Amino acid sequence: MVYTMYLTREEEAILSGKHGPEYQKAMKALVKLGDALGAEKLVKVVHAHISGISYQNIGDAGLDFLEEYSKVKVRTYTTCNPLGFDMDLWKEMGIPEEFYAKQLRIVGALKRMGVNGTFTCTPYYIRKPLIGEHLAWGESNAVLYANSVCGARTNREGGPSTVFAALVGKVPYMGVHVDENRTPQVLIKVNAPLKDQLYAGVLGYIVGTYVKDKVPLIRNIGRISDDMVKALCAGLGTSSSTPLCFLENISPEIPKMKLKYSELEKIEIDAQSLNDVIEAYGTPNSADAIFLGCPHFSYGEIMEIYRYISKYNRKAKTPIVLVTSRRVFKEVSLHVKLLFERRNVRLIRDTCFAVSPFKYLGMRKVLTNSIKQAYYLSNIHGVKVGLCETKKCIEVAFEEK
Amino acid sequence: MVMEFKGRGLVEGYVEGIALVSKEPISFLGDIDPGTGTIIRKNHELYSLTIKNKVFVFPYGKGSTVGSYIIYRLRKNNVAPKAILNIRSDPVVIVGCVISDIPLVDMLPEKFFKEIGSGDKVIVDAYKGIVRILK
Numbered sequence: 001m002v003y004t005m006y007l008t009r010e011e012e013a014i015l016s017g018k019h020g021p022e023y024q025k026a027m028k029a030l031v032k033l034g035d036a037l038g039a040e041k042l043v044k045v046v047h048a049h050i051s052g053i054s055y056q057n058i059g060d061a062g063l064d065f066l067e068e069y070s071k072v073k074v075r076t077y078t079t080c081n082p083l084g085f086d087m088d089l090w091k092e093m094g095i096p097e098e099f100y101a102k103q104l105r106i107v108g109a110l111k112r113m114g115v116n117g118t119f120t121c122t123p124y125y126i127r128k129p130l131i132g133e134h135l136a137w138g139e140s141n142a143v144l145y146a147n148s149v150c151g152a153r154t155n156r157e158g159g160p161s162t163v164f165a166a167l168v169g170k171v172p173y174m175g176v177h178v179d180e181n182r183t184p185q186v187l188i189k190v191n192a193p194l195k196d197q198l199y200a201g202v203l204g205y206i207v208g209t210y211v212k213d214k215v216p217l218i219r220n221i222g223r224i225s226d227d228m229v230k231a232l233c234a235g236l237g238t239s240s241s242t243p244l245c246f247l248e249n250i251s252p253e254i255p256k257m258k259l260k261y262s263e264l265e266k267i268e269i270d271a272q273s274l275n276d277v278i279e280a281y282g283t284p285n286s287a288d289a290i291f292l293g294c295p296h297f298s299y300g301e302i303m304e305i306y307r308y309i310s311k312y313n314r315k316a317k318t319p320i321v322l323v324t325s326r327r328v329f330k331e332v333s334l335h336v337k338l339l340f341e342r343r344n345v346r347l348i349r350d351t352c353f354a355v356s357p358f359k360y361l362g363m364r365k366v367l368t369n370s371i372k373q374a375y376y377l378s379n380i381h382g383v384k385v386g387l388c389e390t391k392k393c394i395e396v397a398f399e400e401k
Numbered sequence: 402m403v404m405e406f407k408g409r410g411l412v413e414g415y416v417e418g419i420a421l422v423s424k425e426p427i428s429f430l431g432d433i434d435p436g437t438g439t440i441i442r443k444n445h446e447l448y449s450l451t452i453k454n455k456v457f458v459f460p461y462g463k464g465s466t467v468g469s470y471i472i473y474r475l476r477k478n479n480v481a482p483k484a485i486l487n488i489r490s491d492p493v494v495i496v497g498c499v500i501s502d503i504p505l506v507d508m509l510p511e512k513f514f515k516e517i518g519s520g521d522k523v524i525v526d527a528y529k530g531i532v533r534i535l536k
Contacts, residue, residue: 001413002528029499032411033492036507058467061435061474065500138466158466160496 034172048166051138052159054355075169120325136165140237184217204235293323410530414504428464438480472497
């Protein structure tokens with residue numbers, strides 16, 4: 001095979017098939033991608049995160065592929081994205097047997113490859129990346145969080161390329177792996193208070209519509225919580241293809257950068273622009289269900305809901321569904337889970353409604369605090385979605401005027 | 402008459418076949434049925450035609466990265482195109498062709514896309530990145 005990038009002797013050996021056909025294909029895909037996009041070499045990754053593992057998304061094509069490559073093992077620490085359902089609640093969720101069986105085959109293939117069954121879009125809660133580390137992550141919110149909050153380095157990998165990177169343990173050295181590409185191109189000044197995940201997410205979404213594939217530097221966001229930063233990353237990932245943004249007082253690389261602010265394109269975003277996006281979805285007073293946990297809830301976010309519902313001594317009229325990872329689920333005490341049950345709050349894991357076979361869930365109208373969730377549920381599944389602040393979502397569920 | 406064009410060979414192979422030319426970009430997820438190779442997007446100019454055993458020509462790929470898996474499935478179902486020719490190949494198509502052993506050539510000159518039409522006989526030498534149109 002002809003290639004132009006530099007390969008070590010070991011990489012050449014893999015490419016020539018000495019480690020078997022699966023590693024050879026994986027290496028060939030990485031080298032072809034790197035050559036096509038101008039990478040000079042490959043770089044080792046400490047963590048791969050495989051996206052696209054819900055049977056709803058990848059279907060029989062993805063299932064075939066993962067089963068074929070499950071003959072071999074990943075060569076770096078690897079986690080994976082959510083499935084189409086909660087592994088313990090699939091029957092209750094109305095998932096058809098065939099869907100369940102095929103999703104389990106995907107899970108089996110991943111396990112044989114040595115992938116950790118994390119089933120979450122928040123791999124940074126499983127292993128928080130360190131500054132300067134190279135990663136191969138799929139899942140846009142996670143990519144933005146890793147680059148922007150942790151100062152780690154990953155491009156926005158697609159599902160199949162995360163599998164190859166996991167198998168080989170390397171990615172082409174290009175995009176935001178390279179220093180020169182980690183500089184802001186657009187300066188965003190925020191003139192709006194970000195008092196809830198809702199607004200942080202919508203801000204990210206609006207920034208994304210402006211910058212598309214450019215790297216923004218976002219200023220004047222105040223001291224926002226880690227949960228809000230996560231929401232911002234999710235919103236930005238929904239409307240743009242940028243893997244990286246710089247957040248004032250948060251991104252660890254900012255202090256070392258030599259910035260010429262005068263040379264950057266400038267955009268201001270005010271509270272009215274945030275409200276316009278929210279109003280376009282609407283803020284209804286009723287819904288079939290409240291969905292919270294996109295991206296997957298942190299422990300702190302779960303406890304925030306616990307505090308809100310503690311003040312009621314009755315069941316919520318509308319079911320409240322909280323989605324998290326099995327890792328965080330384990331941390332939540334039995335006491336909290338019991339109160340959730342009594343108040344009509346379901347804490348589920350492993351899944352995301354955007355990648356679930358939604359038509360079986362029997363819901364037409366939902367309310368959420370996440371612009372990302374709203375965007376995908378309405379576009380992919382044709383569900384009517386309203387947007388509310390987190391606390392307001394709970395109040396609607398309890399029918400508090 | 403034979404017209405020869407030089408591009409960049411991305412996935413190796415040598416094939417001869419009949420061209421199917423889409424002026425629009427292709428999203429393999431959603432546009433193509435992985436079971437039959439038929440173009441299933443209703444508003445597509447080539448709707449209901451099949452890419453099976455054709456030299457499939459389109460400007461570039463777009464859409465979900467699941468598209469790579471769709472290309473792989475086309476191959477498994479023996480309904481894959483013989484080769485793919487692009488103006489510029491995107492990661493979805495590159496990965497899809499690598500894992501499915503479908504010859505892929507991109508960066509062909511603009512003139513090639515003016516000359517090529519559906520039904521033309523083409524010879525693709527993806528080792529050298531050379532494409533010949535026989536009219």
